Amino acid sequence: MFDFYALLVLAEEWEPGLSETAINSLHQAGLSRLRLGTDNWTAAFMNPQVVKLAKGAGYLVASYDSYDTGIPQGLNDSWLTAQLPSEITEKCHIIYRG
Structure with missing residues (x-):
């Protein structure tokens, strides 16, 4: 064990x-x-x-995460990193293909 x-x-x-x-x-x-x-x-x-x-x-x-995720200025400006709101998550997906 x-x-x-x-x-x-x-x-x-x-x-x-x-x-x-x-x-x-x-x-x-x-x-x-x-x-x-x-x-x-x-x-x-x-x-x-x-x-x-x-x-x-x-x-x-x-x-x-990064700030460069297509979030409009004025939305989530107080976050240290870009946490996507649900309305953006549904329209914008970030995909890594490495």
Whole structure:
């Protein structure tokens, strides 16, 4: 039986998702190409050293969303990232074909 408790970390040792510890752990696990998503642009903006480390490991760091989604000016201006209102979601789909 697998011991999941061995994977747990004390709350005092938690770090934000975008951290040097996380990047180093992913790299040491042999993961050489990843897209690391942040919940908004401020996570990467506030951690430039971690972004540089991630890029050096071969990772792409980007927020899950962007401002360039075709939302008319004046609608959702207060959001940190572009969260589509339902009337736009129904008419405008963002599709990645990579």
